[in-house]
Amino acid sequence: MNDELRPTALVFLEQRGGQLVPAALEALAAAQQLSAAAGLKVEAAVLGNAEETAAAASQAAAFRVEKLWMARHARLSPYVAEAYIEAAGALLARALPQWVFFCHSYQTRDYAPRLADRAGRELLGDVTALRREEGGLICSRPMYQGKLAAEFVSTLPPPLFLSLQIGAFSAEGLERAPAAAPVEALEPEISAPRVHPGEPFREARQAVDLGQAGKIVAVGRGIREEKNIELARQLAELLGAELAASRPICDNGWLPMDRQVGSSGQTVAPRLYLALGISGAIQHLVGMKASRTVVAINKDAAAPIFEAADIGAVGDLFEIVPALIAALKARA
Amino acid sequence: MKIVVCLKQVPAKDAPLRLTADGGGIREDVGYEMNEPDAYALEEGLRLKEAGGGEVVALTLGPERAAQVLREALAKGADRALHLVAPAGAALDAAATAAALCAALQRDSGGGFDLALTGLQSDDMGYAQTGVLLAERLGLPHATIIMQIEPQPAGGDGARIKAKRELEGGYFQWLDIPLPAVLTIQSGINKLRYATLLGIKQAKNKPLARIPLEELGVDAGANRQRMLRLFIPQKTKQTVMLEGPAAQIAGQLFEHLRTAHLLPNS
Numbered sequence: 083m084n085d086e087l088r089p090t091a092l093v094f095l096e097q098r099g100g101q102l103v104p105a106a107l108e109a110l111a112a113a114q115q116l117s118a119a120a121g122l123k124v125e126a127a128v129l130g131n132a133e134e135t136a137a138a139a140s141q142a143a144a145f146r147v148e149k150l151w152m153a154r155h156a157r158l159s160p161y162v163a164e165a166y167i168e169a170a171g172a173l174l175a176r177a178l179p180q181w182v183f184f185c186h187s188y189q190t191r192d193y194a195p196r197l198a199d200r201a202g203r204e205l206l207g208d209v210t211a212l213r214r215e216e217g218g219l220i221c222s223r224p225m226y227q228g229k230l231a232a233e234f235v236s237t238l239p240p241p242l243f244l245s246l247q248i249g250a251f252s253a254e255g256l257e258r259a260p261a262a263a264p265v266e267a268l269e270p271e272i273s274a275p276r277v278h279p280g281e282p283f284r285e286a287r288q289a290v291d292l293g294q295a296g297k298i299v300a301v302g303r304g305i306r307e308e309k310n311i312e313l314a315r316q317l318a319e320l321l322g323a324e325l326a327a328s329r330p331i332c333d334n335g336w337l338p339m340d341r342q343v344g345s346s347g348q349t350v351a352p353r354l355y356l357a358l359g360i361s362g363a364i365q366h367l368v369g370m371k372a373s374r375t376v377v378a379i380n381k382d383a384a385a386p387i388f389e390a391a392d393i394g395a396v397g398d399l400f401e402i403v404p405a406l407i408a409a410l411k412a413r414a
Numbered sequence: 415m416k417i418v419v420c421l422k423q424v425p426a427k428d429a430p431l432r433l434t435a436d437g438g439g440i441r442e443d444v445g446y447e448m449n450e451p452d453a454y455a456l457e458e459g460l461r462l463k464e465a466g467g468g469e470v471v472a473l474t475l476g477p478e479r480a481a482q483v484l485r486e487a488l489a490k491g492a493d494r495a496l497h498l499v500a501p502a503g504a505a506l507d508a509a510a511t512a513a514a515l516c517a518a519l520q521r522d523s524g525g526g527f528d529l530a531l532t533g534l535q536s537d538d539m540g541y542a543q544t545g546v547l548l549a550e551r552l553g554l555p556h557a558t559i560i561m562q563i564e565p566q567p568a569g570g571d572g573a574r575i576k577a578k579r580e581l582e583g584g585y586f587q588w589l590d591i592p593l594p595a596v597l598t599i600q601s602g603i604n605k606l607r608y609a610t611l612l613g614i615k616q617a618k619n620k621p622l623a624r625i626p627l628e629e630l631g632v633d634a635g636a637n638r639q640r641m642l643r644l645f646i647p648q649k650t651k652q653t654v655m656l657e658g659p660a661a662q663i664a665g666q667l668f669e670h671l672r673t674a675h676l677l678p679n680s
């Protein structure tokens with residue numbers, strides 16, 4: 083199988099309603115940077131129905147790739163894993179890349195493991211750093227919820243399937259195209275999926291737009307009990323901040339869903355983000371790491387939130403927050 | 415419905431993780447618990463059974479100590495349990511784990527079941543692939559990051575369920591799925607129950623089968639990905655760390671906020 087592969091790296095560019103998702107460009111930038119040294123040319127692929135692939139391809143044309151693949155079919159919209167696996171599989175059989183890149187989105191998590199398995203390979207997922215050594219690519223990824231990290235290699239010959247953690251690679255160095263690359267469009271056979279997908283929808287209109295907030299006090303599971311939210315609320319009021327939370331707090335119904343920050347909640351970028359008793363799981367960090375100043379209060383000095391913090395206070399929030407509240411009141 | 419719930423034992427959330435001397439793993443002298451999303455998968459299985467009848471089978475792959483999560487599942491209401499016993503220190507990747515789970519399910523009472531539930535990822539390795547690959551190996555449809563399950567009235571084309579899948583940024587999608595199927599469950603889908611004293615007592619008489627991996631013909635060393643080293647991530651950001659008595663930390667924090675003009679009206 084190895085010999086038949088072409089000297090290429092293929093990046094699956096995820097689109098939503100024809101719009102390329104930002105993380106897709108991060109994956110493309112990473113592929114561009116690594117491939118040249120490995121003697122591989124970068125190609126890209128978009129999947130979807132006819133309108134989606136056309137729209138996505140016209141955006142992708144701005145970036146440097148040797149070739150742009152399309153797999154289009156009405157059954158690819160709305161997204162459903164079975165159809166995507168068939169379409170991507172047909173595309174891979176034509177493109178024959180050495181490396182296959184994805185962004186580590188919910189969609190990738192849903193179908194790429196099965197796609198790789200069908201090729202007799204595994205997906206190295208949630209990759210945060212890549213380096214090339216003789217014998218292949220070495221991938222770093224978080225373990226134990228980001229408290230530790232590990233380096234992995236595949237034990238199998240190419241193709242190598244990789245999905246890159248969102249935000250771990252910068253799209254800034256993305257090389258632009260001197261001219262649009264040739265496009266090869268496939269219309270693969272796709273059997274009727276057993277699973278019938280509905281259209282994506284939003285639960286309820288969001289009452290608060292935390293994306294506009296200048297300051298945010300966010301609470302996590304370290305707050306322990308619903309009644310203790312009051313402490314955070316007091317601090318937020320004194321600072322003139324909005325109250326937000328990590329997911330478990332909203333799951334418990336202690337704060338409404340529209341105050342959840344993270345990959346499945348809101349993305350925020352305030353001047354001040356003050357995290358109380360939040361461990362800093364990646365799904366939380368992606369929602370707040372663009373904040374200008376991050377202050378974290380956590381009793382565990384090894385909590386991953388400190389990696390994202392400008393100021394880290396190690397200690398019991400039930401001691402520090404009341405003292406901070408007292409100081410703010412004294413000033414007023 | 416016959417429902418299989420796959421459970422993993424992982425280090426407790428607040429366990430202080432320390433690397434072994436060779437950097438190949440973490441020291442095992444920590445507390446262990448049921449992986450959080452798996453606990454929600456179990457709860458969902460129990461609720462489906464309570465609403466519609468059937469059986470809940472708890473399944474784990476892990477070393478001897480992992481039997482604890484099965485006893486917990488039995489105490490909460492699972493009917494029986496299967497323990498695929500891995501040698502101590504074995505770390506199977508997602509594909510190897512899925513192969514073993516698949517082999518065990520095909521062997522268990524003729525391979526028939528309606529729904530297999532797993533947590534959406536484990537808090538230790540975090541591969542987020544075991545459930546998806548289990549579906550692939552079984553040739554079944556799957557869906558990930560499920561936040562709600564609604565069994566449908568039986569129709570002409572067999573039993574189906576509706577499942578709500580979480581998408582990014584507050585979006586969701588309903589899927590209509592024929593059974594049997596594999597779903598990976600998101601934390602927060604329901605409210606977890608506690609085991610009752612009666613449940614703990616009854617659990618002692620429920621069947622818990624031990625199946626060594628060799629017996630399934632699964633090689634615990636046949637991973638597709640190999641871990642080279644485990645390490646504490648290097649800090650890349652300059653963080654001002656404040657440590658000491660709480661009052662002193664609060665005072666320093668206040669000063670930082672003041673000089674950065676982050677107090678109100680400044």
Ligand SMILES: Cc1cc2nc3c(=O)[nH]c(=O)nc-3n(C[C@H](O)[C@H](O)[C@H](O)COP(=O)(O)OP(=O)(O)OC[C@H]3O[C@@H](n4cnc5c(N)ncnc54)[C@H](O)[C@@H]3O)c2cc1C
Pocket residue numbers: 301302303304305327328329330331342343344345346347348358359360361362363364365366369379380381382385397398399400427534535559
């Ligand atoms: C697909 C997917 C999507 C997700 N989406 C989101 C999302 O949108 N948003 C989100 O937040 N999470 C999301 N999560 C969940 C995420 O992985 C974490 O489980 C979650 O963020 C943890 O919340 P936490 O930090 O509040 O709780 P924990 O991880 O339990 O952390 C609690 C922290 O509080 C500290 N603490 C405890 N007591 C005290 C005290 N007295 N003083 C100070 N500190 C204390 C502890 O040291 C610990 O660090 C998602 C997960 C998945 C798999």
